[in-house]
Amino acid sequence: MTAPAQPRTVTAAVLIIGNEILSGRTKDANLPWLAERLNAIGIRVMEARVIADIPDAIIAAVNETRARFDYVFTTGGIGPTHDDITSECVARAFGLPLVLNEEARGRLERHYPPGGLNEARLRMAHVPEGARLIDNPVSAAPGFQIANVFVMAGIPAVMQAMFDGLRHRLAGGRPMLSRTVAAHVGEGVIARDLGALQARYEDLEIGSYPFVRQSRFGASFVIRGTDAGRIAACAEELEAIIRRLGAEPIPE
Amino acid sequence: MTAPAQPRTVTAAVLIIGNEILSGRTKDANLPWLAERLNAIGIRVMEARVIADIPDAIIAAVNETRARFDYVFTTGGIGPTHDDITSECVARAFGLPLVLNEEARGRLERHYPPGGLNEARLRMAHVPEGARLIDNPVSAAPGFQIANVFVMAGIPAVMQAMFDGLRHRLAGGRPMLSRTVAAHVGEGVIARDLGALQARYEDLEIGSYPFVRQSRFGASFVIRGTDAGRIAACAEELEAIIRRLGAEPIPE
Numbered sequence: 001m002t003a004p005a006q007p008r009t010v011t012a013a014v015l016i017i018g019n020e021i022l023s024g025r026t027k028d029a030n031l032p033w034l035a036e037r038l039n040a041i042g043i044r045v046m047e048a049r050v051i052a053d054i055p056d057a058i059i060a061a062v063n064e065t066r067a068r069f070d071y072v073f074t075t076g077g078i079g080p081t082h083d084d085i086t087s088e089c090v091a092r093a094f095g096l097p098l099v100l101n102e103e104a105r106g107r108l109e110r111h112y113p114p115g116g117l118n119e120a121r122l123r124m125a126h127v128p129e130g131a132r133l134i135d136n137p138v139s140a141a142p143g144f145q146i147a148n149v150f151v152m153a154g155i156p157a158v159m160q161a162m163f164d165g166l167r168h169r170l171a172g173g174r175p176m177l178s179r180t181v182a183a184h185v186g187e188g189v190i191a192r193d194l195g196a197l198q199a200r201y202e203d204l205e206i207g208s209y210p211f212v213r214q215s216r217f218g219a220s221f222v223i224r225g226t227d228a229g230r231i232a233a234c235a236e237e238l239e240a241i242i243r244r245l246g247a248e249p250i251p252e
Numbered sequence: 253m254t255a256p257a258q259p260r261t262v263t264a265a266v267l268i269i270g271n272e273i274l275s276g277r278t279k280d281a282n283l284p285w286l287a288e289r290l291n292a293i294g295i296r297v298m299e300a301r302v303i304a305d306i307p308d309a310i311i312a313a314v315n316e317t318r319a320r321f322d323y324v325f326t327t328g329g330i331g332p333t334h335d336d337i338t339s340e341c342v343a344r345a346f347g348l349p350l351v352l353n354e355e356a357r358g359r360l361e362r363h364y365p366p367g368g369l370n371e372a373r374l375r376m377a378h379v380p381e382g383a384r385l386i387d388n389p390v391s392a393a394p395g396f397q398i399a400n401v402f403v404m405a406g407i408p409a410v411m412q413a414m415f416d417g418l419r420h421r422l423a424g425g426r427p428m429l430s431r432t433v434a435a436h437v438g439e440g441v442i443a444r445d446l447g448a449l450q451a452r453y454e455d456l457e458i459g460s461y462p463f464v465r466q467s468r469f470g471a472s473f474v475i476r477g478t479d480a481g482r483i484a485a486c487a488e489e490l491e492a493i494i495r496r497l498g499a500e501p502i503p504e
Contacts, residue, residue, distance in 0.1 A: 019459055022297045023430070024287030025474065026461070028280075031302065035276030045274045047309065050283065050300040053459075057299065080440040081460040082447035112440075120443030155462065178275070188332040188364075191372030195334035207271055207305075208333040209278070210407065222277065 010173040012038055013065035014048040017058060017076040017086050018154055021050050029156045030075045037163060042172030042226075043071060053077065058089035066093075066149050071170065073163075076154030078143060080120040087144070090151055091128035099129045104142050111140035135165045145169065174226035179235050180252040182211075183242045184218040193241045194221070201234045203227065220252065262425040264290055265317035266300040269310060269328040269338050270406055273302050281408045282327045289415060294424030294478075295323060305329065310341035318345075318401050323422065325415075328406030330395060332372040339396070342403055343380035351381045356394050363392035387417045397421065426478040431487050432504040434463075435494045436470040445493045446473070453486045455479065472504065 014034055020026040028050065035045045046069060051057050058077075065072045077086030091098040104125035108117050124141040127133070134143035134150065136158060143152040143162050152162045183190075187210050198206045204225035211218055223234050239249040266286055272278040280302065287297045298321060303309050310329075317324045329338030343350040356377035360369050376393035379385070386395035386402065388410060395404040395414050404414045435442075439462050450458045456477035463470055475486050491501040 019457065019476075020461055020474065021283075022287060022300065023291060023428075023474075023476070024284040024297075025430075027284050031273075032276040032279050035274060039275060045276075046304055046306075048274065048302040052298055054298075079460070079462065080443045082443070082450050083459050116440075118440060118444070120447075121440035123443075124440075176275075178277075188368075188370060188373035188376075191332045191334070191375075192370070195372075198334050205271065207335050208331070209272055210331065222272065222275075224271075224275070 008173065010043045010071075010171065011046045011069040012043050012071040012073060013069045014045055015058075015061055015065065015072060015074040016048065016050045016154075017053065017074055018050075019053050019083070021076075022052055030154070030159055033156065033160060034073060034075075034163065037167070038172075039176045041167065041170060042175045043170060044173075044176060053083050053085060055085060055089050055092070058086065059093045062090055062093040062149060066147065070148060072149045074149065074151050075159050078124065078141070078151060078153055080123055080141075084123070086151060087123075087126060087128070090146065090149060094128055094146055094149075096128040096130065096146070098126045101125055101127045101131070101133065101142075101144075104133060107140050107142065134162045137161050137165070176224055176226060177228055177231055178222055178224040179231050180220050180222050181235055181238050181242070182218060182220040182250040182252050183247045184213075184216050184250075185242060185245050185247040186217055187219045189245060190219070190241065193245075194238075197234065197237055197241065200237075201225075201230065204230060204234055206234070206238075218250075260425065262295045262323075262423065263298045263321045264295050264323040264325060265321045266297055267310075267313055267317065267324060267326040268300065268302045268406075269305065269326055270302075271305050271335070273328075274304055282406070282411055285408065285412060286325060286327075286415065289419070290422075290424075291428045293419065293422060294427045295422060296425075296428060305335050305337060307337060307341050307344070310338065311345045314342055314345040314401060318399065322400060324401045326401065326403050327411050330376065330393070330403060330405055332375055332393075336375070338403060339375075339378060339380070342398065342401060346380055346398055346401075348380040348382065348398070350378045353377055353379050353383070353385065353394075353396075356385060359392050359394065386414050389413050389417070428476055428478060429480055429483055430474055430476040431483050432472050432474045433487055433490050433494070434470060434472040434502040434504050435499045436465075436468050436502075437494060437497050437499040438469055439471045441497060442471070442493065445497075446490075449486065449489055449493065452489075453477075453482065456482060456486055458486070458490075470502075 127144040131144040131146040207222040379396040383396040383398040459474040
């Protein structure tokens with residue numbers, strides 16, 4: 001009897017483009033949001049990068065990640081100002097011309113008051129040749145998809161609306177499930193048993209995250225995987241380990 | 253007459269190691285904090301990566317960034333549990349053995365109650381051969397520096413204490429200064445003038461970040477550079493542009 005074949009993990013990278021994140025001025029809120037949504041449909045974020053507004057850096061990151069992961073999601077740099085260079089860089093990464101998309105132009109024309117669609121705003125209607133638009137129900141200017149790369153806005157409300165509209169285009173795997181068990185037990189005290197538990201459940205991933213609550217040390221143990229039954233069995237063993245160490249499991 | 257030589261920019265990369273950030277469970281707080289502190293001493297974060305707890309991914313990211321940037325700062329993965337693999341991976345990236353550091357062992361021995369320094373905790377006293385310790389005044393287990401790579405804890409309070417203790421080892425450039433001017437003016441309305449302004453101030457970096465406040469659209473313009481006089485001159489021109497467009501600059 002052989003073990004059933006593990007379905008292949010569907011993977012993604014997230015590229016957060018913008019000097020404002022690297023300078024510390026703006027705190028990124030897009031990675032955790034995207035990671036949760038992607039996880040829920042069985043797509044696992046394997047890497048995220050925060051990249052400066054430098055063409056070579058953007059082009060290299062797009063080409064490296066699109067070759068290594070099933071999907072790449074970019075956020076930021078698709079507005080009308082001089083520092084918005086993502087679309088142009090993605091086109092260059094693919095060796096494609098950046099062209100005016102008539103559908104995008106029409107959406108912008110209807111969005112602005114008559115005469116408002118100036119040259120700067122018209123930049124937002126340019127996409128790599130052959131790209132498919134991503135709707136922007138918030139502020140009209142669309143994102144786009146080219147092959148496995150999805151180019152979205154950086155403003156969280158706009159990015160979220162774009163993602164919800166494109167989600168049906170994604171083919172995920174089995175959703176990642178997780179269960180957290182916490183306890184007031186030192187990581188160093190439980191480490192050996194925890195490592196042995198991980199070795200017995202190779203198909204799951206057990207993470208250990210220390211905390212201090214009300215001046216007491218403890219740790220949260222997160223069990224992740226695609227099989228609910230295995231996760232439950234692992235959690236039960238973990239709770240037994242915690243009790244054996246004289247502590248009480250705290251469900252989360 | 254030639255322009256004075258621009259001092260070279262001192263650069264850094266930040267590697268945030270841990271599945272919990274990529275799953276969306278934990279929101280990273282270390283990048284913005286580090287970026288601000290580094291900026292203040294003239295070190296510019298050019299790239300940040302969030303990396304999974306996968307040896308090959310960590311080794312590749314360490315080797316790629318340490319070759320490209322002056323400094324590399326890692327956070328996360330140096331605790332006592334099986335998922336803490338950063339130290340081992342950094343040693344492998346440098347082709348060095350991971351060895352017990354007697355000074356680190358002494359600190360841990362003094363930190364735990366007698367007999368408390370078990371095998372799992374002793375893992376935290378192992379560093380790549382030749383590495384220099386980074387003090388941990390919060391919970392004893394040290395980080396370490398090897399060449400231009402600084403390996404720190406993931407817990408923000410510990411990472412911050414470690415960084416404050418190692419800062420004197422860093423040689424920065426001229427600190428990055430910035431000034432922000434905001435206005436209730438559409439990015440698409442000001443984009444052309446802003447692009448022309450950026451072209452006249454090539455030594456500065458002008459970023460444009462749209463916002464919605466009290467249902468009114470606007471944007472913050474962040475002028476960054478190392479020369480306070482140039483920044484002030486650029487800000488003055490920017491304020492004149494904003495007024496010419498019928499809006500009022502909002503200092504921030």
